[in-house]
Amino acid sequence: MAQKAKKDRAKSNAAALNNLHIGAAVVNGLFLAWHFFFRSRSLLAYFLLSLPSFISQFALEKAGRPTFDPATGALKSSGEDLAAKGLTEYMWDVVWVTWGCQILVMLFGNWFWLLWTIVPAYGAYQGYGLLGQAKQLAGMQGLQQGGQEGAAPPGNRKQRRAAA
Numbered sequence: 067m068a069q070k071a072k073k074d075r076a077k078s079n080a081a082a083l084n085n086l087h088i089g090a091a092v093v094n095g096l097f098l099a100w101h102f103f104f105r106s107r108s109l110l111a112y113f114l115l116s117l118p119s120f121i122s123q124f125a126l127e128k129a130g131r132p133t134f135d136p137a138t139g140a141l142k143s144s145g146e147d148l149a150a151k152g153l154t155e156y157m158w159d160v161v162w163v164t165w166g167c168q169i170l171v172m173l174f175g176n177w178f179w180l181l182w183t184i185v186p187a188y189g190a191y192q193g194y195g196l197l198g199q200a201k202q203l204a205g206m207q208g209l210q211q212g213g214q215e216g217a218a219p220p221g222n223r224k225q226r227r228a229a230a
Contacts, residue, residue, distance in 0.1 A: 076175070100172045111179045115182050116164055118164070119160055119164035126148060154191070167182045
């Protein structure tokens with residue numbers, strides 16, 4: 067049963083990565099074609115603000131691409147779950163926001179690169195929330211250690227009776 071789950075994850079990861087690369091080729095190709103053939107857009111802003119997207123795509127590729135044994139063709143590793151919460155989800159968000167900004171810049175002008183500021187702002191918001199949770203957890207730890215004298219020993223009821 068576990069092997070089936072690995073195969074399913076490998077299949078979904080491979081499909082997601084193939085779609086990622088096709089999407090990146092289409093959006094970036096369209097942007098460059100638009101720049102050179104229709105309307106000039108800032109290539110410096112394009113390269114600077116697309117760099118985090120390219121790095122995220124590389125990281126997703128390295129972490130999520132399934133590996134197979136070359137001799138037997140058997141699945142060696144299914145890769146990390148590309149639908150996971152946390153950093154993986156944030157990397158997908160970086161890619162999608164960058165693509166959206168590229169399309170908007172292509173159609174409406176260079177001012178839409180300012181929309182890309184959503185990415186670091188959201189990262190700061192998430193980091194601040196994580197910091198708040200860490201402070202809250204540290205405060206609870208301090209309360210538990212401070213009130214340790216009168217507190218019941220850890221464990222279930224049977225263990226507490228035996229300790230008393």
